[in-house]
Amino acid sequence: MAIRTIVWGENIHEQTNDVVRSIYPDGMHAVIAKALNEHPDIEATTATLQEEEHGLPQGRLDQADVLVWWGHKDHGAVSDALVERIAARVWEGMGLVVLHSGHFSKIFKRLMGTPCALKWREAGERERVWVVNPRHPIAAGLPEHFVLENEEMYGEAFSVPEPLETVFISWFAGGEVFRSGMTWRRGAGNIFYFRPGHETYPTYHDATVQAVLRNGVTWAYNPQARYDAIHDAPNVPVESALEPISERGPRLHQAGEAGYR
Template sequence: MARVTVWNEYRHERESDTVASVYPDGIHAVIAAALREAGHEVRTATLDEGPDHGLTESVLADTDVLTWWGHAAHDEVRDEVAARVHDHVLDGMGFLPLHSAHYSKPFTRLMGTSCSLKWREAAETERLWVVEPGHPIADGIGEYIELDETEMYGERFDIPQPDALVFTSWFAGGEVFRSGCCYRRGNGRVFYFRPGHETYPIYRDENVRQVLRNAVEWAAPGDGPDPAFGNADPIEPIDTDDDRTVH
């Protein structure tokens, strides 16, 4: 099983009675519980957990997959911490930005684009269609996931072309959105998953919880060889004398 760190801004739940009624112990607590059900080793961290937001070097070094939920305080995440997360992803840590984490510093740094989109908050129905049914993140999911009340995100979503697109959303208002996007960055795997607005109990939906569990297993680093970089000795015997080198 994977070692997972579930990161959450944890501001809305403490500042809004509406959000607190949905997630009284925080969004991170509900996500963490879903992942523990699958046997993963889970810790949580939040924005106000010290100067490193709970994401010290030692915590990240002990993390196989980091999930990230943020919305109102992206700018309060220290650049040094965002860079630390970015570097750990390149080194092989899985990264799952959720919902409004499309604007998080680690995700925009990994994507290299604005990650902007359309949005509307009108408690409308969303259907997440499985467009890559053979992908392991879709294991155990039917042809689509239907959520009765969601915040709309619409195209264009300013992200690079995903390596794999697992879900495409349709909303009652007519928009569509790339809602389950897979990437490789360095040695790490990234899965952006759209559902999860703070005023709706989306992380209590069993299909959404199954996607999160699947995504953790997909994003966790494997046991492959560590790549070697830099000047390399030959594998086969060759003449390595060359006076033209400038190195």
């Protein structure tokens, strides 16, 4: 069964900036989806900010195995209701791949619980991406490092939680370094952040970057059944306890009551 993947793109710079339009005439999301569809096990479609419900109604999210997210200019335009729907799906097991400036997206900050801030400079610098975890599935088939001749610099410190794993570290011509590929798990969902992808450079046309994206999606995919019970908070009555117990004090809630949220 194919890994049902949605590539979400903000789709603003492609419409308003001539340089970005010349590199990605059909949008960055289209280039990313095309690269993902080269993998025999991935079935990638697209969604954009401008669509109704930003292209991600509940029914579509319910069917998604992995969501790939690129945003930059208007993170605030993404509805809070959608952010909560996506977070719920990640907790239930949907994978999430967050790209480049998506570090400031509402959904990434919601799941990280931190500012997700960093240093940056837009100067078209050389970026050397080092594979520091060569046995990780996201690094499968990659050389020990690869170079992007022109990229925006992101520099440490990156205010995210300590990752589950660090896969890539980047060095930039100006001297800064950055943890460019990190993973986390939230509930049953796998999250991968991958740094390269500034819109004024052809990063998503790069064959190695495309390989990372395919590896990232297949890693983020959770083949287990959807974990709906993660939202449950059952009130277990005394008589249902695994071992015999007696009620020993006053209580606020009645047996079996749902409680407050």
